[in-house]
Amino acid sequence: MAAPESDASKRQNYRLKIAYHGKPYHGWQRQPGKVTVQAELEAAAEALYGEPVAMAASGRTDTGVHALGQVVSFQAPAKHGPLTIRQALNAKLDATIRVLEARRAPGDFHARFSATGKTYCYRILNAAVEDPFRLDVRWFVPRPLDVSAMRRAARHLVGEHDFASFASNPGYARETTVRHVRWLRLARRGDEITLRVHADGFLYKMVRNLAGTLVKVGSGRLAPEELLAIRETRARRAAPPSAPAHGLFLESVQYEGTTPARRFDPAKAAAKRRRAKR
């Protein structure tokens, strides 16, 4: 580990990219008596700095929801370099949470308020038999799904619309439920179907609600054209139930000047991560 840097009294803003498996956690947000990602990360940071550190994420994730690239920001004494921070936090954290990247950020950077968009993916195992190795990370749907019908339905979900039919939280009543879905892609690869969606922001449980609805279309129990009417009803009861939490991944968060790749190549992403980490 690098030696502490000088001028420990100066404070610095930092930005982390973290990944976590959702299963062991009651979501991101700190809650009394619950094991949460925020509580774990803040405890690791407090052990490093010897003082409480408040972590802000790009947004909450629910119990069981995974993250591949959650972004977190925090203020701390300027005494440790980014590599030290990453290594020290990873040394204290359980391996179900990993700091992939740490860097210094401008003073006005805030993981939530500076975000200009987010990308989620929802992963489905579409096979006749469950896979013991993907139980906690895919929604198992044994009924064959028609991906082209799902794509036709998804056309009604792209663009700037009122997504109230796909928002689970009644607290949105006095807030806008208009969001701009910039793109939504569906791909089948082997026995997996992946839904990836990028928007300027998401309503509560919106991706799981979209996934639940699209799977109903894929299994032939809802016509693709009905999506327009469901959307225009602007009432949660109009749309089918949510998809389960364990298929959902917060893939990446976008800030000024970054755009997410529409095509996700796992091998390329892994190679990039490897280059970045060494």
Added chain:
Amino acid sequence: MAAPESDASKRQNYRLKIAYHGKPYHGWQRQPGKVTVQAELEAAAEALYGEPVAMAASGRTDTGVHALGQVVSFQAPAKHGPLTIRQALNAKLDATIRVLEARRAPGDFHARFSATGKTYCYRILNAAVEDPFRLDVRWFVPRPLDVSAMRRAARHLVGEHDFASFASNPGYARETTVRHVRWLRLARRGDEITLRVHADGFLYKMVRNLAGTLVKVGSGRLAPEELLAIRETRARRAAPPSAPAHGLFLESVQYEGTTPARRFDPAKAAAKRRRAKR
């Protein structure tokens, strides 16, 4: 579920292909007071048939070792068809064990004694940071590994040799420790290195011992040429320690007239599984 077939008094030999996640189990073999794959499978079969059913696997797997294609044989009343057997067992089993395939087998077929070869794979995550999604299914090796050095070393491990240096069980003292490794392949894909090895049979912990030795070569702490001397010493103490159980997968078992593919294409395998299952 299909109606029971006629002639329930007749007995039939069956063959299953099963997959399991190794983490929840004390390996394959039934042991008093332990949760094992054999005990779970026999309990599911007893519930289906209303009488005890003895299951024979191609071989034991240790605690934490996974299976993608373990083969199991058993005798039972001829009253259920293969599809019913698969569905009924899967309905009773925890999803960490799945029956992928069930079929009738000739009366003399035995999962262990009829086997002519086995294929294992050992999977390594070779990256600077652990991955929360592969904790139980890859050996995490942060030190960069030189795969071509590992391949040069592996040449000494292919062919018919005495593999006593790679056998952990002292009980082999009075049995032959000669095995025929038909091929051994190493491939890097993204941040993963996979060792696949096919032989007529394996000694106790042999694949984990080979993997531990090859990783020592890959990290530069052992020269590829030293493998010949280690092999010829014919003593376990000559070789480096075992690789951990959780990176090991029993991939497939070969019987008369079948040969395993040297190249494993996950997408192709998944498509094949999908066709087979529907």
